Amino acid sequence: xxxxxxxxxxxxxxxxxxxxxxxxxxxxxxxxxxxxxxxxxxxxxxxxxxxxxxxxxxxxxxxxxxxxxxxxxxxxxxxxxxxxxxxxxxxxxxxxxxxxxxxxxxxxxxxxxxxxxxxxxxxxxxxxxxxxxxxxxxxxxxxxxxxxxxxxxxxxxxxxxxxxxxxxxxxxxxxxxxxxxxxxxxxxxxxxxxxxxxxxxxxxxxxxxxxxxxxxxxxxxxxxxxxxxxxxxxxxxxxxxxxxxxxxxxxxxxxxxxxxxxxxxxxxxxxxxxxxxxxxxxxxxxxxxx
Numbered sequence: 001x002x003x004x005x006x007x008x009x010x011x012x013x014x015x016x017x018x019x020x021x022x023x024x025x026x027x028x029x030x031x032x033x034x035x036x037x038x039x040x041x042x043x044x045x046x047x048x049x050x051x052x053x054x055x056x057x058x059x060x061x062x063x064x065x066x067x068x069x070x071x072x073x074x075x076x077x078x079x080x081x082x083x084x085x086x087x088x089x090x091x092x093x094x095x096x097x098x099x100x101x102x103x104x105x106x107x108x109x110x111x112x113x114x115x116x117x118x119x120x121x122x123x124x125x126x127x128x129x130x131x132x133x134x135x136x137x138x139x140x141x142x143x144x145x146x147x148x149x150x151x152x153x154x155x156x157x158x159x160x161x162x163x164x165x166x167x168x169x170x171x172x173x174x175x176x177x178x179x180x181x182x183x184x185x186x187x188x189x190x191x192x193x194x195x196x197x198x199x200x201x202x203x204x205x206x207x208x209x210x211x212x213x214x215x216x217x218x219x220x221x222x223x224x225x226x227x228x229x230x231x232x233x234x235x236x237x238x239x240x241x242x243x244x245x246x247x248x249x250x251x252x253x254x255x256x257x258x259x260x261x262x263x264x265x266x267x268x269x270x271x272x273x274x275x276x277x278x279x280x281x282x283x284x285x286x287x288x289x290x
Contacts, residue, residue: 083124142166
């Protein structure tokens, strides 16, 4: 079984609701303390994930010690706390900054054309969605695994919070969904889809990442290509109490048959450039490097 064919884990709806209640009563610091202990015990039993973390840390150039492996796990847990704040509408927008004011200006000019964001498991992309929620005229569409859609839709319904995001199961993309998304983009809506973990049914292509051959599903890049709108690579990296947004607008003069492969290659280069800025925020706990 390939790394991208494994079922992606999502925090259960009940666990999110319990965490939300603790957050409401005791605040965020109490949730982070809880997350520390939950992560510690989960770390002890996650032999395969620890092995994959160790391999990744060695590839990226960090000491693959147990302490660094645990820090890798803990960064992920703390990102889930921030994700809960985003989905509950409690996230402080002032904590979001952009690496480049010029990139931000270009992005805002593209909003009326519709924008297709290709994100990843580097950092916490939900923070970027929080930035977009500030603009009440923007409609956001997110592709997640079917299980994640179920969990987050259930969580949002339980806490009675309205969200401008519409979630789609990535496994169910077909002609009807493609037409619907293209129509939404033509009306100036926003789409998010991960380029590093799409679907076990997608065609795959090898790219080089950190000097290793990695298979990424081509589905996202082909899907983005046919949407005929501005395409951006994006990640949001935690820097203390703030998050910094990094963007790269994709340009191509290649023929359509080659554009998806070029997009995939440049996406891998984007990950290679930005992962060293926050190596413990690369949240793959699968053996994607073979």
